[in-house]
Amino acid sequence: MEQKVTLKELARLLNLSVSTVSKALNDSSEISAQTRSRVKQLALLNNYVPNGMAQSLKNNKTKTIGVVIPNILPSFFTKALHGIESTAAKAGYKIIICISNESTEKEEESLRTFLSGRVDGIILSLAKETQQTKKLDHLKRIIDYGIPLVFFDRISDELSCDSISIDDKKIAEKATDEMHQTGCRNIIYLSTIFDTSVDLQRQNGYTISQAKRRAEPYILHIKDYAVFQERLLPVISEKCVDGILAADELSAILTMRTAIKNGYKIPEDISVIGFTNGFMGEHFLPSLSTVNQHAEEQGKMAVETLISRLKDENTDPVKHVLDTAIIHRESTRTPVSFLKNV
């Protein structure tokens, strides 16, 4: 096992001072070209790697971003994390990741460790519990401390921070409109992530669309995937449901499973549109028509926004709202095919 080589050791070997070695490695113009290359050569030879902790302590920056997400398993967050990681890596930032598990307490805990100067800034998507209870003190503390914070997807408008999100309301309205245009007359909204900011927006858009046709909105909240089928099935038959807007990918998939297993045809009997463009929906049979939630793009923009914030602290918060679209696949009828059927 090699002994880890430090500046001091390098200086000793070169008969130079630590300061000179440091400057040489950092390509300071103060140092002669000859010395610079001599130093660098020896550093290379000895596999010198500067100690990041010491650098961070001195420079007061860590080149590290803290990321807090509610859950890593849903493909939206997996993909967002992917976008975050690759964008951060390209810009020379490492990421520390914490999963809040939808709990405010764990979210607080994660943020507490970020208070210790371990990260330059934070990217966060709020836990369900935090959005339900609106307890935001731990987030305010971060802001008070002056650590830049960027929200994505599940954002808060009460805090003055940068944020990235999609226009959930508008796209939910559009999705509902479209289902109606292809013949659906009893469209319901189904959600397992109720009381999150995104859920509220989507519900809103759905309700607006229904109101345009004086159709009664019907919101189905299912708390636990374990009772999915027994909650959904009676609603389908009692309400003669022929269109379902599902607020998350797994709900959409389980909706299709439930429907198909019980003799309904998709999209002929029931149209389904989901949120999040994940692999599950993409490869299911029938493949899922879905709102493109721009997971990777949101992650990417969150990093970019954070990095510009790191450079320029004093501009106003930027609230990015991404435009989005529906990806049409097999779980919805096309306007054309619907017209042919009429």
Add this chain to the structure above:
Amino acid sequence: MEQKVTLKELARLLNLSVSTVSKALNDSSEISAQTRSRVKQLALLNNYVPNGMAQSLKNNKTKTIGVVIPNILPSFFTKALHGIESTAAKAGYKIIICISNESTEKEEESLRTFLSGRVDGIILSLAKETQQTKKLDHLKRIIDYGIPLVFFDRISDELSCDSISIDDKKIAEKATDEMHQTGCRNIIYLSTIFDTSVDLQRQNGYTISQAKRRAEPYILHIKDYAVFQERLLPVISEKCVDGILAADELSAILTMRTAIKNGYKIPEDISVIGFTNGFMGEHFLPSLSTVNQHAEEQGKMAVETLISRLKDENTDPVKHVLDTAIIHRESTRTPVSFLKNV
């Protein structure tokens, strides 16, 4: 924006020395109970959080684990990461994650940043390219530097490190045996992750099973999902394939899609067994019978193994091989139903 309070500041406010304050906060028995509580109270009042960089520099430990995975999107790695994060969090460790994107170069780069004393130890699953080319210098360097390294899933036997994996060979053999027992006579092995350690083992187990019945093994390697169907379909019809062991979840799903879309019935015409117990396989119609790859468990054990290694450097490397099982769902016939059909 509050000014960040340091030990020095606390000491000034309390009229004590920095050393005393530090010891008091660390509950040193050297300090009187009274002083201790006085210090702690003020620290709490001022939201004092010790600077982690300074502590790390001094203590030479970071309470951070570096994680390198080839790709975050396949559910095996998502789940493994989930296991890693939750286990690490419970033990008070943060995790820095790097994605190698299956490339040796990015793997090297990630490890380089870990050389800078940012992490206490590393958990890694090898990139496909690294396993193909067997370039292991960057990993040897980590070991030489004395940074504890734990492999999981895609491991290397050439390096003397702790590792966690499942017995891929044994379970692949069993899966093939089972398909044969339920009537499959032309079983092929299909992989998109060829030349990884896990692929080789699985291939091995499959070949052994085939050899027991003097059946010719047939290995289908598909490099690109884009040509999946056009590569698979001719093989199915020419070889009269009635059983497919697919080395990864997505391949298994695409196999089922391809088969069903072309008029084959699953499992009546073709049985399919996949690897990785992911959501996609669980919820597909028909649901996928699959080897339980123990993703979360592997992640958990990797962390536990690393943490014990951190405590005790000098014991021999431990190679954990987890026992595993097949989760029987709808994509395979049961032995019973097969017997009834005869």
Add this chain to the structure above:
DNA sequence: CTGAAAGCGCTTACAG
């Protein structure tokens, strides 16, 4: 062009 000194925020032997 090079180096001595101070300091980032901590911890910990050592002295009193």
Add this chain to the structure above:
DNA sequence: CTGAAAGCGCTTACAG
């Protein structure tokens, strides 16, 4: 029981 001093590995104003 408390504090002064050294030091973790760097960087950077300042002096020469």
